[in-house]
Amino acid sequence: MAQKKIALIGAGNIGGTLAHLCVLKGLGDVVLFDVIDGLPQGKALDMLEAGPIEGYDANITGTTSYADIAGADVCIVTAGVARKPGMSRDDLLGINCKIMSDVSSNIKQYAPDSLVIVITNPLDAMVTLTKRVTGFPKNRVVGQAGVLDSARYRTFIAQELCVSVQNVTAMVLGGHGDDMVPVRSYCQVGGVPIEKLISTARLEEIEQRTRQAGGEIVALLKTGSAFYSPASAAVQMAAAYLQDKKHILPCAAYLEGEYGIDGVYFGVPVSIGAGGVERVIEVDLSDKEKQEMEVSVGHVRELVTAMDALLEKGE
Ligand code: TXD
Numbered sequence: 001m002a003q004k005k006i007a008l009i010g011a012g013n014i015g016g017t018l019a020h021l022c023v024l025k026g027l028g029d030v031v032l033f034d035v036i037d038g039l040p041q042g043k044a045l046d047m048l049e050a051g052p053i054e055g056y057d058a059n060i061t062g063t064t065s066y067a068d069i070a071g072a073d074v075c076i077v078t079a080g081v082a083r084k085p086g087m088s089r090d091d092l093l094g095i096n097c098k099i100m101s102d103v104s105s106n107i108k109q110y111a112p113d114s115l116v117i118v119i120t121n122p123l124d125a126m127v128t129l130t131k132r133v134t135g136f137p138k139n140r141v142v143g144q145a146g147v148l149d150s151a152r153y154r155t156f157i158a159q160e161l162c163v164s165v166q167n168v169t170a171m172v173l174g175g176h177g178d179d180m181v182p183v184r185s186y187c188q189v190g191g192v193p194i195e196k197l198i199s200t201a202r203l204e205e206i207e208q209r210t211r212q213a214g215g216e217i218v219a220l221l222k223t224g225s226a227f228y229s230p231a232s233a234a235v236q237m238a239a240a241y242l243q244d245k246k247h248i249l250p251c252a253a254y255l256e257g258e259y260g261i262d263g264v265y266f267g268v269p270v271s272i273g274a275g276g277v278e279r280v281i282e283v284d285l286s287d288k289e290k291q292e293m294e295v296s297v298g299h300v301r302e303l304v305t306a307m308d309a310l311l312e313k314g315e
Contacts, residue, residue, distance in 0.1 A: 005031065005074075006022050006027060006074050006076065007030075007031045007076070009069070009107070010078035010120070013225075013227035015078045017228055023051070024056065029060070030060045033066065040063055041061075045060075070110050071113075072114045073242065074115050075107050076234050077117070078120055079099050080095070080121070082121070082225040085222055087218075089176065093122055100130060103130075104132075104133035105134075107130075108133065108134040114140070116140060117234050119143075121225075122303055123144070123176040124143065124304070125300075125304055125306075125307045142237065143265055144233050144237060145251070145252050146172055146173060146176075146249070146268075149172035149250075154168040156210060160202070161197060168187070169189075174296035175296045177296070179292070179296045181292040181293055182207040182210050184207070185284075237249060241272055244273045249269070249270065258282055266296075
């Protein structure tokens with residue numbers, strides 16, 4: 001049986017980690033693409049040579065030619081620039097806009113039937129641009145933010161209560177900015193609502209740390225941003241698609257009226273299976289959470305407007 005083909009556009013920190021996770025998990029063959037000649041080829045060869053030790057037979061290749069992504073089942077995009085200390089995700093808009101326009105038109109040409117998972121920041125604008133340039137239907141263009149933001153929330157809750165992360169279920173919705181929405185009303189530990197286990201004041205601190213968790217890592221690393229956890233998050237989404245799991249995951253999906261929001265990419269729970277984003281799941285939110293979603297969607301709309309202005313100026 002032919003292996004699935006996973007194209008990774010961008011072979012930097014997240015791209016390299018993605019490749020490793022894909023082959024370790026047996027998801028398929030991997031093509032690593034980057035504009036820096038030698039980088040994707042070097043990482044691919046290195047990972048290929050780990051195969052005999054790890055026991056994977058996947059084919060891993062590196063390339064600077066888009067023709068090599070032909071026929072990919074999934075494209076995961078990390079191409080672009082990552083933040084440095086003091087930068088917000090939105091500061092990356094101008095530079096990453098140009099990169100994503102180029103990447104998207106090549107995906108359209110060479111992998112027209114793929115599911116595209118966008119990771120590049122500012123995420124909500126970049127996934128919007130990808131859908132526009134590829135012209136792919138909304139079920140085949142999705143952004144990764146919520147799986148990571150929810151994993152961060154889950155990590156902090158598990159640490160606080162000294163329980164396994166596997167016992168913590170939680171969702172973070174909204175845009176991938178500092179006004180993301182940790183949904184406390186759906187956070188449970190072993191089925192017990194979180195508000196019965198942690199005081200409101202402490203929960204607020206944990207949620208604030210969650211909102212700023214990306215920046216916490218940027219401040220520590222100084223030369224880039226998180227990469228292990230974003231890669232794990234995107235691989236979970238890719239696996240849901242390739243293995244038709246119908247996995248419910250919080251992702252940036254194109255909304256057409258769900259949650260009272262129209263015409264924008266926004267973080268909501270979706271079901272991912274062989275059809276890509278098969279369904280948006282609508283859950284009841286508290287009044288406070290609804291308000292927070294409104295603030296967050298306002299920010300996403302501003303970001304898209306700023307992107308449109310840049311594109312219009314040809315910047
Ligand atoms: O959850 C999330 N969505 C994120 C997103 C969490 C963390 C980081 N997130 C963003 O992912 C971050 O702000 C960046 O915009 C991307 C990629 O982060 P990464 O840490 O992998 O950045 P690197 O190591 O700088 O890698 C980027 C690679 C690098 O090798 C460049 O040469 C390449 O992108 N690049 C390109 N590849 C293809 N095509 C073009 N045009 C191109 N330009 C640069």
